[in-house]
Amino acid sequence: QVQLQQSGPGLLKPSQTLSLTCVISGDSVSSNIAAWTWIRQSPSRGLEWLGRTFYRSEWYSDYAVSVTSRITISPDTSKNHFSLQLNSVTPDDTAVYYCARDQGEAFDIWGQGTLVTVSS
Amino acid sequence: DIQMTQSPSSLSASVGDRVTIACRASQSVITYLNWYQQKPGKAPKLLLYSASSLQSGVPSRFSGSGSGTDFTLTIRSLQPEDLATYYCQQTYSTPLTFGGGTKVEIK
Numbered sequence: 587q588v589q590l591q592q593s594g595p596g597l598l599k600p601s602q603t604l605s606l607t608c609v610i611s612g613d614s615v616s617s618n619i620a621a622w623t624w625i626r627q628s629p630s631r632g633l634e635w636l637g638r639t640f641y642r643s644e645w646y647s648d649y650a651v652s653v654t655s656r657i658t659i660s661p662d663t664s665k666n667h668f669s670l671q672l673n674s675v676t677p678d679d680t681a682v683y684y685c686a687r688d689q690g691e692a693f694d695i696w697g698q699g700t701l702v703t704v705s706s
Numbered sequence: 707d708i709q710m711t712q713s714p715s716s717l718s719a720s721v722g723d724r725v726t727i728a729c730r731a732s733q734s735v736i737t738y739l740n741w742y743q744q745k746p747g748k749a750p751k752l753l754l755y756s757a758s759s760l761q762s763g764v765p766s767r768f769s770g771s772g773s774g775t776d777f778t779l780t781i782r783s784l785q786p787e788d789l790a791t792y793y794c795q796q797t798y799s800t801p802l803t804f805g806g807g808t809k810v811e812i813k
Contacts (some may be wrong), residue, residue: 633750633804650801684749687760691756691797692740696749 588612590685590697598704604672608685608697615668616641621688622668624659627699629667638688639668675704682700707798708732712805720813725781727808729794734774738798741770741779743790744807750793754779786812 594606608622615622621640627633637649639659649657658671672679683700686693709732719725729739737757742750752761754770757777767782781788789812794805 633795635800635802635804638721648800686749688797688802691738692752692761692795693750694743694752694755694761696751699749 587686588695590687590695592683592685592697592700594700594702595628596701598675599706600676600704601674602704604670604675604683604704605680606670606683606685606700606702607667608669609665609667611666613687613695615639616663617665618622619644619690621690622659622661623686623688623693624670625684625686625693626679626681627684630678631681634681636670636672642689658682670690677704680704707801708735708742708799708803709795710794710803710805712792712794713809714808715806716809716811718811718813719784720772725788725810727779727794729772729777729779729805731775731777731796731798734797735798737773738796739770739772739777740795740797741768742793742795743788744793745790750780753792757782763809781810784810784812788812795796 589611602647621638623638624636638661639695656673661668685697687695711730713728721733739757741754744750758770769780791809
């Protein structure tokens with residue numbers, strides 16, 4: 587069955603870069619059906635879609651306006667994973683970050699979640 | 707952005723009760739509406755997609771209805787394991803957005 591396994595640091599200082607990786611098993615990051623997505627959850631923002639990357643004969647990415655100037659979501663086909671990079675973090679970026687598979691209808695597979703805390 | 711509003715924000719019900727949760731979109735999402743269940747400390751789990759299609763493995767006591775802007779999640783006979791927070795989410799347009807959640811407690 588399809589599984590997503592997240593990894594990355596959980597504690598950052600303001601202005602640092604958040605980097606998380608989501609390893610895919612049982613599917614391919616190059617799937618022509620799925621979109622590989624990052625979502626975060628915090629008490630203040632609730633569940634917030636951050637963006638996605640997907641392959642449809644070529645690679646595409648799109649992002650939430652709230653983070654578009656600071657975010658990159660990118661695939662790694664050799665390792666079958668995708669990554670989130672969020673620059674210049676502030677305490678407002680403190681949240682549980684999830685990777686998820688979007689099969690075009692819904693987020694049907696989720697990673698286990700990573701609590702990222704931004705604090706000086 | 708499409709705003710998703712759920713009601714109530716929390717409810718308490720007894721085992722065996724019928725529970726209904728509402729979700730309203732700020733504009734029509736046709737039937738591009740999904741429901742998730744999240745238990746404490748866990749990732750959300752997909753329950754229903756396209757407003758009324760039951761995800762594989764989800765008990766049949768969960769059902770969904772609605773179209774346009776108004777949707778409903780129904781739990782036909784509440785079970786102790788249904789203690790969770792439930793979220794609606796639209797996939798009609800980006801940014802994909804979620805409701806604020808409905809916390810279901812067992813009396």
